[in-house]
Amino acid sequence: MLKDFFGKRRKYASIPSEQAKADVPEGLMQKCNGCHKIYYRKEMNKNLQVCPNCGYHHPLQAWDRIDTLFDENSFEEWDNDLITSNPLQFPGYEEKVVKDRKKTGLNEGVVTGKGTIEGQATAFAVMDSTFRMGSMGSVIGEKIARALENAKNEGLPFIIFTASGGARMQEGLLSLMQMTKTSIAVKRFSDAGGFMVSVMTYPTTGGVSASFASIGDYNIAEPGALIGFAGRRIIEQTIREKLPEDFQTAEFQLKHGQLDKVVHRQEMQELLSKLLKFHQKGGEEA
The missing domain is CATH 3.90.226.10 (2-enoyl-CoA Hydratase; Chain A, domain 1)
Structure with a gap:
């Protein structure tokens, strides 16, 4: 019973995160290849594709x-x-x-x-x-x-x-x-x-x-x-x-x-x- 209960919790808990992913428009965010922080793509474009945190120069x-x-x-x-x-x-x-x-x-x-x-x-x-x-x-x-x-x-x-x-x-x-x-x-x-x-x-x-x-x-x-x-x-x-x-x-x-x-x-x-x-x-x- 406990196994089934915790199994269901995991199943239901995954739904909000999947929904959250679906709510984020594709291409809105960008991960830095240097420090791996995530930024809005518009912010990176404004900064000439240079990471504000670590200074990594993206192509x-x-x-x-x-x-x-x-x-x-x-x-x-x-x-x-x-x-x-x-x-x-x-x-x-x-x-x-x-x-x-x-x-x-x-x-x-x-x-x-x-x-x-x-x-x-x-x-x-x-x-x-x-x-x-x-x-x-x-x-x-x-x-x-x-x-x-x-x-x-x-x-x-x-x-x-x-x-x-x-x-x-x-x-x-x-x-x-x-x-x-x-x-x-x-x-x-x-x-x-x-x-x-x-x-x-x-x-x-x-x-x-x-x-x-x-x-x-x-x-x-x-x-x-x-x-x-x-x-x-x-x-x-x-x-x-x-x-x-x-x-x-x-x-x-x-x-x-x-x-x-x-x-x-x-x-x-x-x-x-x-x-x-x-x-x-x-x-x-x-």
Whole structure:
């Protein structure tokens, strides 16, 4: 009898909690990936997707990042019509790309164009990790190379926000070729007197970290950003040593001379504006 009684209590006690879950609209709340506290999504959006408690920087989608940085209605998008094909006839690849287009509203994992930041004109590229994990395929490489060429021709500085899991395996060698193509585009841009700022966000890994992401005139990153080439476990298994806890974080890279600065997201617009003004005045105090 007691067993049945307590069994019923558990059954009935679960009803209010299930009802409470049903009463909470989907997408209203958001859990921080750092401290695991729960916030209203509107509150997190207002704070630029940075946790008010622990400062964890959650990934931003491309257009959300553009909206936080560029003057309203100042940006012009480039090459939005470039669409990924399936050059190696990799099974299921086209279906996955179509699914990501519907989910993100993007044609590919990078948005390129030009706009102004506090009145300072610049070309830009913003990668989006929600599209195929920001993996670099032929279209991403082509769009970045074209954006650099446009910036060179128009005499504009260039800012790139990187977010990528590395090369896109479904495109094989064609994906790896984008490392060379984009690096050459950066070199041509630099040789023509161009000024480039690379901002690394979570994550910047693989072929992206080993090419254009690391060769800006200024290389900066958001706090806690994962930056590296091979994965932590692979490196540990190869060298047979335990790596530091903060290995491959932005703070680790800064400490070892691989970055110029780690910048909080809420301070990013001000810093980029200062760098653009500094460049425009030829190195004089902005």
